[in-house]
Amino acid sequence: MSPDDLPAALARVARDVYARHLSTSSGGNVSHRHPGGFLVSGTGRAGARQTADDFALCGPDGAHVSGPAPSKEAGFHAALYRQRPDVHAAVHVHADASLALSCLAEPTSGNVLPILSSYAVTTVGRAPLLPYHPPGSAALAAAVHAACVGANALLFQNHGVLVYAETLEQALDRLEELEQQARVWLLTRGQARVLSEAELAAANHAAGHRFHVPAGEARPRLRADLHGWSP
Numbered sequence: 450m451s452p453d454d455l456p457a458a459l460a461r462v463a464r465d466v467y468a469r470h471l472s473t474s475s476g477g478n479v480s481h482r483h484p485g486g487f488l489v490s491g492t493g494r495a496g497a498r499q500t501a502d503d504f505a506l507c508g509p510d511g512a513h514v515s516g517p518a519p520s521k522e523a524g525f526h527a528a529l530y531r532q533r534p535d536v537h538a539a540v541h542v543h544a545d546a547s548l549a550l551s552c553l554a555e556p557t558s559g560n561v562l563p564i565l566s567s568y569a570v571t572t573v574g575r576a577p578l579l580p581y582h583p584p585g586s587a588a589l590a591a592a593v594h595a596a597c598v599g600a601n602a603l604l605f606q607n608h609g610v611l612v613y614a615e616t617l618e619q620a621l622d623r624l625e626e627l628e629q630q631a632r633v634w635l636l637t638r639g640q641a642r643v644l645s646e647a648e649l650a651a652a653n654h655a656a657g658h659r660f661h662v663p664a665g666e667a668r669p670r671l672r673a674d675l676h677g678w679s680p
């Protein structure tokens with residue numbers, strides 16, 4: 450995609466994510482690599498009405514270059530692009546089911562995503578849960594910098610989810626799949642059957658990426674103080 454076409458493409462994604470109830474209008478942000486660094490949602494720009502003028506250009510270090518003031522969460526996008534040269538697009542949202550999962554499970558550098566189908570492995574793969582850090586903080590950016598080398602999706606405790614890929618379309622597919630796995634798991638109060646070890650191994654083998662779900666981690670480990678949920 451030409452750099453000139455990126456702002457309009459990002460605006461379409463932001464509106465699309467909002468229309469599909471994957472984000473509140475004021476929460477979340479999207480970004481894409483750019484020859485000058487990366488484009489990211491401007492601060493306070495409503496997703497429901499996003500236009501091509503609503504994106505800030507930031508340098509590789511995350512410093513503002515042009516356009517509206519960037520989202521306060523631009524720092525973790527910068528950290529991601531520095532660490533993952535293969536990644537060109539990122540979508541961060543506070544989607545309902547992902548947010549709920551992030552509040553119920555224990556943080557882990559392994560996998561927190563319930564693996565209810567092989568698509569969870571082939572489309573998403575291992576999804577760690579980062580411990581809580583305030584939105585926009587340097588601590589959150591540092592945590593993303595450290596964890597993004599081992600996954601294509603990160604959950605943020607009591608905050609939301611970040612997915613990333615080579616293209617915006619792949620990142621969106623990843624977000625939809627992750628959110629559905631989390632939603633179905635919630636609908637079944639954690640009782641849904643997850644893939645067996647043999648099924649998980651086969652799905653890992655079929656995945657076209659290197660972020661395999663570790664054996665024994667097809668089900669999230671929940672906080673010890675929860676009541677009435679499957680362990």
Ligand SMILES: [Zn+2]
Binds near residue numbers: 476541
């Ligand atoms: Zn956020």
